[in-house]
Amino acid sequence: MSLLKLDNLETYLGQYHILQGVSMSVEEGSITVLFGRNGAGKTTTLRSIMGFNPSTSGFVHYNSQRISGISTHLISRKGIGYVPENQGIFSALTVEETLNLAKAKSTGEAEEKMEWMLDLFPDLKKYWRKKSGLLSGGQKQMLAIARAYINGDGLLLIDEPSKGLSPIMVEKLMESILKMKEKTTILLVEQNFLMASEIGDYFYIMDDGKIVHEGMMQDLKDDKETCQKYLGIA
């Protein structure tokens, strides 16, 4: 069953026509990866789902309810957690304050979710009282993911979590994301094909604001021509 459905989404940023009829769906309990080159429209897709860059036409349905056209905070309250590309860390807040803030409007059992996140990312427990701005890049990403999950565990939108991280940290993070699949659904935007293809169930490829390919991840791994054409992978 599709948990999230985008239907012919058109989004403009100023005079630029960024999303040009994007349609896609995310199955419940899956990891769906959205690939594409820089500027293809991946981040705008997530931002349009969250209502930051509202679409001018088309629809977004979550849990069979239309969420396009409503305010971001109301979209979030439906159970959608968001990890932006820049992580959106509140640098002057401690880890504790950040996660408490995530609990404020949390959907579901916030305490339970918090405990699970601290088990999954023990570094957050270790640096509980530390200012978030002083954490390492990987720890910030863990915090951003934990915050999103505690806030809304129905669907997680994660934008390029591997960006700027060391290969070891990326591997660790991907293992954690894979574990999170047991309890939530994930729409992942990634450029790191090798890593994302290991954890993804389904994929979409964007190019120039349009979905140009979609299917099962295993099929993409076997399709060298598509990988070469759109992702630059030989």
Added chain:
Amino acid sequence: MEVFINLLVNGVSTGLLIFLLAAGLTLIFGLMSVLNFAHGGLFVWGAFSGAWIFKETNSFLLAIVGAVGIGMALGWVLERFLIRPVYGNHVRQLLITLGGMLVLSESIKIFWGPNPIRVNLPGWLEGSYQFDGIIIIKYRVFVIVVGLLLYMALWLLLSRTQIGLMIRAGVMDKEMVQALGINVKGLFTFVFLLGAALAALGGALLAPYSGVVFAEMGMQYAILAFIVVIIGGMGSLQGSALASLIVGVAGAFMAYYIPDLSLALNMLLLAIVLLVKPTGLMGEKGSAV
């Protein structure tokens, strides 16, 4: 020694009055990125309405409560109808809040006429304390106590409560706060009303302090508050408190020892701070407390 202590008390009390105006201004800027020139208008309305209620009822407490209520009501109208439509557009904000400031100042004259109004001290705050030949005016001590209590209350609000946590996070990243399900527009209104209440309270406390209120005082104090906010670091409550005390105390000493330079003092302080630390004394992105 007597002169030193008197100047210090005068400076601290003036500084804390400026802080009441600057605190709202800095929070509004930090969270909403709004340069609110109309803030001085709320201050002058607080001063006049407080003075008027005090004169009519002879109750200073009622005067303060009434002034704060009127300030908040005007603040709500300003935020809802003037500022909300121009969020994110600094040029329009500047024009519309300057216009709001003028309208608020001039409308004072409709209700209370064009002339300055004399304001007396409440009976229980008249007189002074004397220690070893040092005379300290009671009302100034009262202003210091109220100012410090309010600073502590604001600090507790921002650092110890859920709404304070939301405000601090909102100062750093409004979008992310929305993505956590928090209604930022509601938060904006709350902060704006809080700022309006502080400005009106500052005005109501200043009226008996200065002994006279006039319609143009709003702009005069708004400029002072802006200087304080910039010196302290835009968006920082602690920075505003520190800068208010520096401006108040330095102003008191300068007016006594080098009166010719006292008018230039604030600009001088502003220039020095901006040269040495352009973000202000405690201004760092994301630090509301």
